[in-house]
Amino acid sequence: MAATMTLVITSPQNPVVKRLVKLRDDSSYREEENSAIVVGRKMVSEAQNHTTLKTVIILDEGDIPSNIKCDNIIMVTPEIMKKVSGVKNPEPIIAEVVITTMPITDDMRFFVVLENISDPGNMGTLIRTALALGWDAVIIIGDSVDVYNDKALRAAKGATFRIPIVKLSLEDLKKLLENKDVPLYIADMAGDDISSIENRDSAALLLGSEAHGASVKAKDAGTLVSIPMSGDIESLNVAAAGSILMYIMKK
Numbered sequence: 001m002a003a004t005m006t007l008v009i010t011s012p013q014n015p016v017v018k019r020l021v022k023l024r025d026d027s028s029y030r031e032e033e034n035s036a037i038v039v040g041r042k043m044v045s046e047a048q049n050h051t052t053l054k055t056v057i058i059l060d061e062g063d064i065p066s067n068i069k070c071d072n073i074i075m076v077t078p079e080i081m082k083k084v085s086g087v088k089n090p091e092p093i094i095a096e097v098v099i100t101t102m103p104i105t106d107d108m109r110f111f112v113v114l115e116n117i118s119d120p121g122n123m124g125t126l127i128r129t130a131l132a133l134g135w136d137a138v139i140i141i142g143d144s145v146d147v148y149n150d151k152a153l154r155a156a157k158g159a160t161f162r163i164p165i166v167k168l169s170l171e172d173l174k175k176l177l178e179n180k181d182v183p184l185y186i187a188d189m190a191g192d193d194i195s196s197i198e199n200r201d202s203a204a205l206l207l208g209s210e211a212h213g214a215s216v217k218a219k220d221a222g223t224l225v226s227i228p229m230s231g232d233i234e235s236l237n238v239a240a241a242g243s244i245l246m247y248i249m250k251k
Contacts, residue, residue, distance in 0.1 A: 008075045012083055016074065020057070020084045023096065027146035034099050036148035037084065040091040041065065046158030051100040057084060059092040070095070086150050099148060102164035108136035109182060109202035112246065113173060115218055116142040116209035117238065123147060124155025125239040126207065130163060133246045137164040139204075141173055142215065174221055177204050184222030186214045187245055189235060191224030194248050203249050207242045 009016060022029050024037045035054060038047050045065065047053065053070040059081055064073065081090055112130040117123050123145050130138050138147075145152060147165055168176065177184055182202040185194075197203075206222065208214030227236065227244055236244070 006072055006074070009080060010077055012077075012080050014080075017076070017080055017084060020055075020094075020096065024084065024086055024150050027149065030099065030146065030148055035096050036099055036153070037094060037150060038097055038153060039085045039087060039094050039150070041093050043153065043158055044068075044093055044095045047095060047097045047161050050161035052098040053095045054098060055096040057081070057094040057096075063092040065093070100161075101166065102137075104137050104164055104166060104176070108164075109180070110135045110250065111137050111139050111177075111182065111204040112242070113139045113141060113184075113204055113206040114144055115170075115206055115214060116212075117144045117207070119210055119238075120145050120149040120151035121155045122210065122237070122239040123149070124152040124157075124160070126242050127152075127156045127163065127165065128159040129239075129243045129246055131159040133243075133250050135163075135246060135250065137166065139173060139176075140165065140167045141170055141218075142209075170215075170217055170221065173204075185225045185245075185249070186219055186222050187226070187238075187241055188213055188219065188224040189226055191226040193228050194225045194245055195228075197223075197225060197249070200249065200251070205242070205245055205249060207238055207245075210238050 020037060023033060023035055030036055038044055048069060055072045055074060056068060056070045057074045057076055058064055059078060085094055112135050114126060127138055147160055153160055182204050184204045184206060186206045206214055206218055227241060
């Protein structure tokens with residue numbers, strides 16, 4: 001379906017621009033509108049393959065991809081493009097997309113659980129790694145950064161739209177894993193060497209906050225595991241540690 005030009009905006013104070021900026025900045029508003037902002041040709045294309053584009057924002061008609069499926073196209077100035085994207089030198093295409101949640105299905109056996117992850121770069125990297133290493137779904141618990149935060153989306157590089165991501169309470173997580181007979185492992189410096197874990201048929205790996213690690217209640221719900229390290233390094237960044245653990249546990 002060919003896209004149709006419907007609006008040209010030149011004022012940064014236009015209500016449409018203010019709404020798009022609010023979508024990028026405000027997680028509560030994103031939830032209310034069930035929309036997120038994605039920036040760049042690759043991200044827009046990836047999003048289009050897995051959800052619906054509500055609006056596409058461009059600098060010039062030549063910036064519209066030939067395969068775009070969106071009737072609502074807005075042409076803006078470079079100043080507005082920067083304002084909406086939050087990027088100093090953005091690519092000349094942005095899209096507002098529908099937030100679509102993929103369900104957890106009966107056949108899923110491997111889950112990455114992210115508890116109180118505050119850094120959007122870490123959040124996006126862990127989502128991308130989970131997809132790349134073949135984990136089935138990402139479960140968010142606690143007070144974690146929104147996965148549709150603009151920095152988290154950029155770090156995930158499209159993975160956010162390709163893997164189920166659900167929010168649960170710790171109690172609901174425990175019920176889910178109990179019903180599926182999936183063991184829960186919690187990354188912790190005091191845990192057992194990850195290589196000693198023998199069960200590789202299913203697993204849920206919980207990664208805690210950058211500052212404090214997993215919560216006490218989370219630690220009580222499963223088995224603590226760690227990465228053996230040499231030298232004077234006491235710990236790794238959660239994205240680095242999570243990536244290593246995900247790789248080992250899926251070997």
